[in-house]
Amino acid sequence: MSKLHVPVMLSEVIDYLNLAPGATIVDATIGTGGHSLEILKRITPGGRLVGIDRDEESLKICQERLGEFSGCCEFVHGNFADLGEILKKMSLKKVNGILFDLGISSFQLDDPLRGFSFQKDGPLDMRLDRSSYISAYDLVNNLNEEEISTLLWNFGQERWHNRIAHLLVQEREKQPISTTLQLANIVIRSIPYRYRHRHYRIHPATRSFQAVRIAVNRELEILDGAIDKAIAALEIKGRVCVISFHSLEDRAAKFGFRRAQAENLVEIITPKPKTALFAEQANNPSSRSSKLRVAEKL
Numbered sequence: 001m002s003k004l005h006v007p008v009m010l011s012e013v014i015d016y017l018n019l020a021p022g023a024t025i026v027d028a029t030i031g032t033g034g035h036s037l038e039i040l041k042r043i044t045p046g047g048r049l050v051g052i053d054r055d056e057e058s059l060k061i062c063q064e065r066l067g068e069f070s071g072c073c074e075f076v077h078g079n080f081a082d083l084g085e086i087l088k089k090m091s092l093k094k095v096n097g098i099l100f101d102l103g104i105s106s107f108q109l110d111d112p113l114r115g116f117s118f119q120k121d122g123p124l125d126m127r128l129d130r131s132s133y134i135s136a137y138d139l140v141n142n143l144n145e146e147e148i149s150t151l152l153w154n155f156g157q158e159r160w161h162n163r164i165a166h167l168l169v170q171e172r173e174k175q176p177i178s179t180t181l182q183l184a185n186i187v188i189r190s191i192p193y194r195y196r197h198r199h200y201r202i203h204p205a206t207r208s209f210q211a212v213r214i215a216v217n218r219e220l221e222i223l224d225g226a227i228d229k230a231i232a233a234l235e236i237k238g239r240v241c242v243i244s245f246h247s248l249e250d251r252a253a254k255f256g257f258r259r260a261q262a263e264n265l266v267e268i269i270t271p272k273p274k275t276a277l278f279a280e281q282a283n284n285p286s287s288r289s290s291k292l293r294v295a296e297k298l
Contacts, residue, residue, distance in 0.1 A: 005031055005032050005034055005105035005106045005107045006034065006106065006284050006286070007034030007035045007038075007101070008101065008243055008276060008280075008284065008286065008287045008290045009243060009274065009276050009280070009287065009290060009292050010034065010035060010038060012274055012292055013035055013099060013241055013243070013292070014038055014039070014042065016239060016241055016269065016270075016292070016294045017039070017097040017099065017239055017241060018096075018097070018237075018239060019039060019042035019043055019097070020042070020043065021042070021043060021044060021045055021046050021047060022043065022045075022046035022047055023043040023047050023048075023096040023097065024043075024047065024048045024049075024050075024092065024094075024095045024096050024097075025039050025043060025047070025048075025049050025050070025095065025096060025097045025098070025099070026049075026050045026051075026052065026083070026087070026095050026097070026098045026099070026230075026233070027039065027049065027050070027051045027052070027099050027101075028052050028080035028083060028098060028099060028100050028226070028230070029052070029053060029080065029099070029100055029101045029102065030051030030052060030053045030058075030059070030062050030075070031053060031055070031058045031062065031101065031105045031107070032058050032061045032062050032065060032105065032107050033051070033061075033062035033065045033066050035099060035101060036049055036051055036062070036066060036073075037065065037066060039099075040066065040069045040072070040073070043072075044069065044072055047072055048072050048073075048074070049069070049072060049073050049074070050073075050074050050076065050086070050087070050090065050092070050095075051066075051073060051074070051075045051076065052075075052076045052078055052079075052080055052083070052086060053075075053076075053077065053078075054077075054078070054079055054128040054129040054217070055108065055128050055129065055130075056077050056129070056130070056131075057130075058105065058107060058108070059075055059077055061107070062075065063075055074090065079129070079222065080100065080222070080226045081222035081225060081226055083098075083226055083229040083230060083233065084229045084232070084233065087233055092233075094233060094234065094235040094238070095233055095234060095235065095238060096234070096235055096238045096239075097234075097238055097239050097240070097241070098230045098233065098234065098238075098239075098240045098241070099240075099241045099243075100223075100226070100227075100230070100240070100241070100242045100243065100253075101243045102219070102223070102242070102243060102244050102245060102246070102249050103244070103245040103246065103249070104116055104128070104213070106286065108128075112180070113125075114126070114127075115127075115135075115136060115180055116180075116209070116213060117180060117209075118180055118181075118183070118184035118187075118203060118205040118206070118209050119184075119203070120180065120181075121179055121180055121181040122179065122180050123137070123178065123179060123180075124136045124137040124140060124177060124178055124179055124180055124182070124183060125137065126209075126212060126213045126216045126217070127216060127217065128217045129217075132217075134216060135216060136183075136212045136213070136216050137176075137177070137178060139151070139212060139215055139216060140168065140172070140177045140183060140212065141172055141176050141177055144169070145165045145166060145168075145169045146165070148161075148164075148165040148168060148169070149161045149162050149164075149165035149166075151211055151212070151215050152164055152165065152207070152208055152211045152212075153211075154211070155210070155211035155212075155214040155215055155220070155248065156207035156208055156210050156211030156214075157207060157247070158207040158208055158211060160190055160191050160192075160195075163190040163191070164186065164187050164190040164191075164208060166190075167186055167189060167190045168183075168186050168190075171186055180209075183205070183208070183209070183212075184205040184209070187204060187205040187208045188204050188205060191204050210246065214246070214248075219249070220248055220249065220252060223249060223252045223253075223256075224252055224256060227240070227242070227252070227253065227256035227257070227260075228256065228259075228260070231260050231265055231266055231295070231297060234297035235297065236297055236298065237296060237297060238296070238297045239269070239294055239295065239296045239297070240266075240294070240295050240297075241292060241293070241294050242292070242293045242294075243290055243291070243292050244273075244290070244291050244293075245286075245289045245290055245291075246289070250273060250291045250293070253293045254273075254293060257293060257295045260295065261295070264298060265297065265298060266295040266296060266297055266298055267295065267296045267298055268293075268294075268295050269294040269295060269296055270292065270293050270294045273291035273292055273293050274291070274292040274293075274294075275290065275291060275292075276288065276290050
């Protein structure tokens with residue numbers, strides 16, 4: 001089996017979901033099943049888990065990994081934007097808990113052919129669902145300079161968005177930008193030399209790649225509606241947990257919960273987001289930027 005993604009803030013998620021035998025839980029971003037494996041141990045016997053993911057390859061690995069629980073699992077290759085419709089098709093009116101673990105997994109990042117990594121050369125893809133039409137290649141090679149600049153700022157808060165967009169458009173006139181290392185090299189060259197390392201705690205291309213990935217997969221666009229649908233699908237006392245790795249994702253979760261609280265639909269359990277413990281951050285670097293928010297249905 002391929003190297004599996006290490007689930008972030010696993011113990012916190014398990015605690016906050018208030019799991020019990022017989023519960024029905026939705027893992028809206030099941031990936032390779034790290035969180036769901038532990039969830040299933042606590043909701044069986046009698047429990048039911050619905051696992052949704054846009055990545056068919058991750059979903060196949062997850063089905064194999066959770067094989068011992070196959071009788072109480074249902075796997076859906078789909079988008080959590082369609083959560084309401086997915087549950088309706090399963091004749092599920094209400095559920096006891098829903099988890100969103102946003103971003104990409106190490107399983108996806110480690111595969112150069114997926115095009116997510118700025119450190120491994122591969123095709124400029126970045127699609128979570130490989131059956132979707134628009135890839136990173138399409139955006140990078142077809143948006144105009146202003147649109148690229150806006151994308152890099154809005155989705156990545158990239159300080160050098162104007163310079164990157166300008167050089168990118170210049171370079172693609174010579175040849176299409178078709179690989180991850182081509183794009184990473186353009187980003188690095190766009191940043192003034194004295195800022196390339198000294199002022200970056202992260203790789204200089206991190207924000208740009210993140211911005212393009214979010215745009216390709218419409219991640220922020222679908223998150224707002226998905227949170228509303230999740231709250232609507234919960235039983236009284238049911239909980240929704242959102243793990244984010246990006247300030248804009250966390251912002252969407254925060255304001256989604258606040259809107260629902262203002263309508264007396266939920267109680268916010270985490271007024272401030274929970275972060276991974278230092279021990280977890282040391283063992284799993286991907287957890288360092290993670291934030292967990294939790295709300296309970298009233």
